[in-house]
Amino acid sequence: MKVGLIMGSDSDFPVMKKAIAIFKEFGVEYEVLLASAHRTPAAVREFVSTAEERGISAFVVGAGMAAHLPGVVASYTTLPVIGVPLESGSLQGMDALLAIVQMPSGIPVATVAINGAKNGALLAVQIGAASDAGLAKKYKAYRENMAKEVMEKNQKLQETVKSL
Structure with a gap:
């Protein structure tokens, strides 16, 4: 592309x-x-x-x-x-x-x-x-990585909230 x-x-x-x-x-x-x-x-x-x-x-x-x-x-x-x-x-x-x-x-x-x-x-x-299947695969991985990052941030937030 x-x-x-x-x-x-x-x-x-x-x-x-x-x-x-x-x-x-x-x-x-x-x-x-x-x-x-x-x-x-x-x-x-x-x-x-x-x-x-x-x-x-x-x-x-x-x-x-x-x-x-x-x-x-x-x-x-x-x-x-x-x-x-x-x-x-x-x-x-x-x-x-x-x-x-x-x-x-x-x-x-x-x-x-x-x-x-x-x-x-x-x-x-x-x-x-x-x-473009190759580009589609890269884009899907990009989106999955974004979701993973959000969930990691959520986990850190949950730990912070528990310590309050």
Whole structure:
């Protein structure tokens, strides 16, 4: 699997690098583009419209404020697009969340939480795991490990509660 990771500003990178960490953890290839839906639309169009030729099968797109970038990406492809609303501006990411969630009928963009780049990457992994048994096995182990960690924390909590 290969994912296209797009962000509209270099200030988005501290959040979006969490997606890269997930891709590395799962051995998922990725390409990164910093481009603006408004200031560099030709660069966005070129990257997205040629993505399938380069083996990309999904996009994770971070955007703040009016958050047009995920919708613009979706307009150039039939591949899955996952929007990551980024916290910025006076509305602290709520504007981006609402903009991404409200894509017009027929041009879907999956949306994760504000600053949810990690979950955006995990959703891309899940999409890839639907047709890649090896990736599915890694994702299942990841989920089992999360459950194990929670139960270990519960055990420690139970011991603490008993000692009160």
